[in-house]
Structures are given as C-alpha cells and as structure tokens.
Amino acid sequence: MAKSPCIRAIPQIFNYKPRNEHDVRKHLTGFEGKEEAEKRHKSLLKFLKKYQPLDSDLITRLSRCRRNHRCRLQSCPMCMRRLRIWFCDQVAPLISAVPREWLWVTLIPERHCHPEGSLAEFKPQNLIEDLRRALRSHGIKDIVICGAIDYCMEIRKTVEFTPLYHWVPHCHLLVRISSKQQSLLRTAFSTNLPSSTLVDRPVHIAPLKSDGFEILRPISYCVKARFNSVYVPPRSESKPKAKRKKQRMHGRHQAELASFLARNKLKDRLVLIGAKRVQKSIVLSARLHVRKTNARATNFISYTDAFRFDTSW
Ligand SMILES: [Zn+2]
Numbered sequence: 295m296a297k298s299p300c301i302r303a304i305p306q307i308f309n310y311k312p313r314n315e316h317d318v319r320k321h322l323t324g325f326e327g328k329e330e331a332e333k334r335h336k337s338l339l340k341f342l343k344k345y346q347p348l349d350s351d352l353i354t355r356l357s358r359c360r361r362n363h364r365c366r367l368q369s370c371p372m373c374m375r376r377l378r379i380w381f382c383d384q385v386a387p388l389i390s391a392v393p394r395e396w397l398w399v400t401l402i403p404e405r406h407c408h409p410e411g412s413l414a415e416f417k418p419q420n421l422i423e424d425l426r427r428a429l430r431s432h433g434i435k436d437i438v439i440c441g442a443i444d445y446c447m448e449i450r451k452t453v454e455f456t457p458l459y460h461w462v463p464h465c466h467l468l469v470r471i472s473s474k475q476q477s478l479l480r481t482a483f484s485t486n487l488p489s490s491t492l493v494d495r496p497v498h499i500a501p502l503k504s505d506g507f508e509i510l511r512p513i514s515y516c517v518k519a520r521f522n523s524v525y526v527p528p529r530s531e532s533k534p535k536a537k538r539k540k541q542r543m544h545g546r547h548q549a550e551l552a553s554f555l556a557r558n559k560l561k562d563r564l565v566l567i568g569a570k571r572v573q574k575s576i577v578l579s580a581r582l583h584v585r586k587t588n589a590r591a592t593n594f595i596s597y598t599d600a601f602r603f604d605t606s607w
Pocket residue numbers: 356359360364365366367370371372373
C-alpha cells in the first residue's frame with residue numbers, strides 16, 4: 295500500500311485553558327467527555343490494526359498518545375477533542391457579540407466525493423480554493439468564514455442491491471456577511487455547486503439560531519471528531535423522498551479516514567476566510583462594513599494574544 299504523504303502532527307495550539315465563558319466542556323450539554331474520546335481512540339487503534347495494518351507509523355504514534363505527550367494527529371480522537379475546545383474558545387467571541395448576524399452554511403460539493411478506498415485522492419486545498427473562487431467570481435470580499443471540512447461515508451443501494459460507498463467531504467461554516475450580500479452569497483455557492491444525482495441539496499444556508507452558550511454547539515460541530523455513515527435508500531416513484539439514515543461508521547472506513555486525516559495539515563481541516571490562525575489565535579483579517587465587528591475584532595485580538603497555558607491535559 296502506497297503511503298506517499300507523511301504523517302503530520304498539527305501545531306501545538308491547544309494546550310491552553312479556554313476562558314470560562316467559552317469553555318465548551320462546562321457549558322454545552324452532550325459535549326464529548328474525556329472518557330468517550332479515550333474509548334474511541336482505543337477502538338480506532340483496533341480498526342487500524344485490522345484494516346490498515348501497514349500503516350504502522352500511524353498505529354505507533356496514536357498508541358503513544360498520552361498526557362503531556364500528545365500525538366497531535368488529526369485522526370486522534372483525544373487530540374481532536376482538544377482541538378474542538380480550542381476552536382470553540384477562539385470562534386465564540388466573534389459570534390457571541392452579534393449572533394444574529396451570522397449564518398450557518400453547509401456545502402456539499404459533488405466534485406470532491408470519492409469512492410471508498412480512494413479518500414487519499416481528495417485534496418482539501420482544492421475544495422477550499424473552489425470556495426474562495428466562488429466568492430471572488432461574485433465580487434464578495436467583506437465576509438468572515440470560520441468552519442471546517444467534515445467527512446461522511448454515504449452508502450447507497452443500487453438497483454442490483456450492491457451497496458455503493460462514497461466519501462462525501464463537505465463543509466460546515468459559520469459565515470458573517472452583510473444582509474445586502476446574503477443573496478449574492480447564495481448565488482455564488484449555488485452556481486458553483488450544482489445539484490446532481492449524488493448530491494441533491496449541495497447548498498444549505500440558514501440564519502444562525504443559537505445564542506448564549508448554545509452558540510458553542512454549531513462551532514464545536516464544525517470540527518466534530520466523531521464521523522458517521524449515512525444510508526441513502528434507493529429512490530422509487532412510491533418513495534421519492536425516503537429518509538436518509540445516520541449510522542455508525544464501519545471500522546474499515548474509520549481506519550481509512552484516520553489514515554487520511556493523519557496526513558493533513560491543520561489548514562486542510564479548518565476553513566478560515568476573512569480570518570486566520572496566528573499561532574494559537576484565530577484573528578479577523580477581513581474588514582466588514584459593520585462598525586461593531588471591527589471593534590470586536592480589536593478586543594478579540596488583544597484577548598487572544600494573552601492566551602493562557604495549561605499543560606495538565
Ligand atoms: Zn493524540
């Protein structure tokens with residue numbers, strides 16, 4: 295098995311203590327516990343040994359991940375739980391000031407779907423560049439996007455009843471754009487992401503409804519560390535809209551995804567447009583035509599420059 299790209303540990307960005315008011319562990323009901331992440335880590339190792347036994351470097355590095363010696367791989371459930379805590383603490387201040395001015399956007403670009411066994415061919419940077427191009431081509435500049443690429447395994451039954459398995463990389467994005475430009479944003483994405491037989495609803499844009507601590511839910515969902523499969527029932531005239539069913543991802547798919555994610559850079563997972571990561575901070579780089587945002591951005595930068603270390607995890 296060819297393993298061309300090497301394994302990459304992401305930068306040591308999340309060993310710090312989040313602010314109390316944006317600590318997702320304290321305020322979000324149902325946020326994954328440490329034990330849950332440890333359990334998933336254990337079963338992932340089992341799946342890797344069974345389905346990707348030649349990926350011994352990954353297996354070794356994952357199995358050595360422990361307190362004060364984290365592997366920092368994007369396939370590690372324990373390290374990714376820390377990434378979620380970091381991401382929530384960084385993005386929440388941007389949203390909490392003006393939650394009603396943000397949109398929740400899901401994009402499913404069909405051209406980036408891949409059959410099972412070939413996820414390594416997916417290039418996250420191409421997907422992100424497609425988004426940037428869509429915005430550029432419609433003249434959208436004043437926009438802030440904080441989100442990430444997510445992964446799903448879609449299982450479809452064909453007429454012959456042979457299941458077809460497809461990786462469906464998609465984006466969950468929190469977007470701030472002026473209300474005047476919202477319809478332009480919809481046009482930009484819809485033009486670039488047409489619906490198809492594989493993806494019937496590639497663009498979903500809705501106002502962000504959460505506020506208070508609940509804004510942590512969509513933020514943490516962007517970088518969720520547990521991935522699912524979705525069973526798509528065959529369409530028939532009698533059942534034109536049969537329901538898709540979410541199910542636990544099979545071990546062999548979890549292993550393939552882990553092997554892929556371990557070779558990703560952090561910028562291959564996070565989608566930051568009009569915002570950027572500067573060491574351990576996410577800071578705004580866009581200038582919005584909204585006074586409040588600029589004021590918030592200034593406060594935000596001064597806060598995040600003073601991040602606090604916590605090496606106890
Ligand atoms: Zn780890």
